[in-house]
Amino acid sequence: METATDTASARFDDYDHVRVEAKWRRIWEERGDYRTPLDDPEHPFYNLMMFPYPSAEGLHVGHIIPYAGSDIYGRWRRLKGDTVFEPMGFDAFGIHSENYAMKIGEHPAVVMRRAVHNFRENQLKRIGSMFDWDHEVNTAEPNYYRWTQWVFLQLFKRGLAVQREGAVNWCPSCLTVLADEQVEQGKCERCHTVVETRYLRQWWLLITRYAQQLLDGLDALDWSDSTRTMQHNWIGRSQGALIRFDLEGCARDNVTVYTTRTDTLFGATFLVVGADHPELEDFVPRERLGEVNAWRNRLRPSDEPDFSVGIDAGSHAMHPLTGERIPVWIAPYVLGGYGTGVIMAVPANDERDWQFAKAHSLRIVAVISGGDVSADEAPHTREGTLINSDGFDGLSSAEGKQRIIARLQELGRGESSVQYKLRDWLISRQRYWGPPIPIIHCPVDGAVPVPEEDLPVLLPELEDFRPTGTGVSPLATVEDWVNVSCPQCGGPARRETDVSDTFLDSAWYFLRYPSTDFDDVAWDEERTATWLPVDMYIGGNEHAVRHLLYSRFLMRVFHEMGLVPVPEPFTRFRAHGIITRDGRKMSKTYGNVVNPDEYIERYGADTFRLYMMYLGPYMSGGDFRDAGIAGMVRFLHRVWRLAQTATSRDTHDAARERRRHRLIKRVDDDIAELGYNTAIAFLMEFARDVDQEAQRGEGRRVDAETLLLLLAPFAPFITEELWQRMGSDGSVHAPGGWPQYDPDLARVQRVTVAITVNGKVRDQLEVDAGTDQDQLRRLALQLPRIRELLEGREPSKVVAVVDRIVNIVV
């Protein structure tokens, strides 16, 4: 008797992934299978995956898994009949690349080109994704950043890009300013150095003007909840009141504070000005200026709040309702940049104010019943009933807020107000490796935009591109680049020497992909109308608030300008899970990076893709291990064998047709929800059955074909090869080739109903699906096993659920 293997090897060669994958890579490229016809597609589908930053190390498994998952979705849409555009590119500018280039002593452009080549040729082209390389973008190439500069100019012309002085985050290690979003717990996200506050003149994009729109727009988006929540929190809308206090003993007459707890106004026993307040000196009596400034200069940057740090400003404020005279303090625990930069401190009801008051022996007055401020306990921060609030005692917090605001309004001393945590986007970077901000500073005309026809402002070749640390970009040293004539008056002028933040590059790249073949516009109107918004965007939640929020902001601006057809760029967004190794994020510093190249070489892209998708739910991520890859090898060997041995022409076997239709439905439903692991489980189950039938000589060709089509998005190479070997028409990936299922056939026909007595399973009953409750009850009570258990007792209740269960209660 022959073994299956013998049989197989007698009839066809063994599965050789190297040959199969090389063959189809070549054919697809020659035929241009994945070159997207961008003009006039019938059902365009823009399938986008976040593009990588090309590092020297190459893509690791933590990158590849999300990419494979995105491609599976795209391939499925294509099989369903859409014209799928799946582009890829490189986010090649930025501090990270520059730091690496410095480390190895090469020019960032050289390092970048080498990395991009490696990414594209050795990695991305091997994983079996259907990227359309005719539309690659590279943000560090002049033909791209020219348009990044153009985008900046559009914002500038609308007054949304402004240069202004302000307190900024300065990283003393990276020697540049950082956006708020690049600071984590007071530290630089890149090098973990504690950031300092500096006062510099910088370029900002006024995203805060769109705070409400960006918040409201979230509701209509089909995005992962986690991502939406993060954006919601980051925008951080709060409802409160602005209250004016008159001042005494300093240069200012009055100050406005922002609070969400207007109900606690009567508990305000002092004011606190943020230590980084831009007009701090106006709060200080002249005779105390020296002392306060000395104190302020001694402040050290800190990543943790210290509520005891503060100084008495020496001036006083008048309580707007009681007229009481209360002291003004200065402390770093109050943020100069949020609200008005000054708060009314209510120590009895706020944790921070409480600690500060305790540290400086300031007065504490309880204004919400419940707490005990005389004892040395914690503050009473919850809402409740007002006390010690002349004329408002007994009101609830909610009512108190309204009534107190109303009173303040009558007195012209306050009004309700909305504030956002979101701040303007600081885009200046005092570094080399980025697009120069296209502005010329003229002593006569001020900041003048570079004329659009003069773009790009090329990044000059520079031997020494190291950051200077002086708050000025190294570009400032290139005299013949910096010195230009003013586009308006022709007089001598100087170029802006800061470059823009990498996140500006990536905030519009999805608009460029469909239009890479246009040299005269950033994006072509018609192409954009056809392809935008992006239908499906997949990426990591690490970009939930930066990249995704910036992109939404720019899109809204472009929409207002009539440059794009819709205000939101990404209709559907799904955050993939994070792949860890030994429980930690894959990173060079942990030394736990898994290189996909060797796996692809050893097992092939098909096996690897399948295995990665089978690790766990795509959207939750998981821990990478290769312990089970053998199972996937076996599965594909089985597919290889059955596709070439299942030759029965039968298409009518009722049971097997139902099984086939059910499979199509399950896989189809699962892919739609990115449930790849369960889809693969069904395919395995089906393959096992068909393989066993094939070994008995009963395998059906129609089953094999269905299996190949359903498997095609996951394992594009082997399915294409087998499709050809079976002599089926065209490509297994041909648009529209996805099999249809008949919902009636996909429905299960016979079901097993569990019979339980008092909730414990005692027997089973196989019946036609849809058998009604009465029938189920009757059948269940007749079962010998059940009658025996009942011993003649009358059930007090019999619950029957169609197709599921009968529960007999005694």
Add this chain to the structure above:
RNA sequence: GCGCGGAUGGCGGAAUUGGUAGACGCGCGGGACUUAGGAUCCCGUGGGGCGACCCGUCCGAGUUCGAGUCUCGGUCCGCGCACCA
């Protein structure tokens, strides 16, 4: 501290959203074929008990005919935010 997830066999994970817990795979055990096999194929596999059965989804209560799924309280883990007044 606040917000959002999560906890299921030896392991990764399923479970039609309140209806037979453990699909599928790894591992393990047994068998077939073989000179041999860490190759391939088949069967078995939550724990306990000879058995009818009993116990099992982080812990503790509750709702329900019925709870992995819902409610309340707690423990642990992951992610995000973190002086935002």
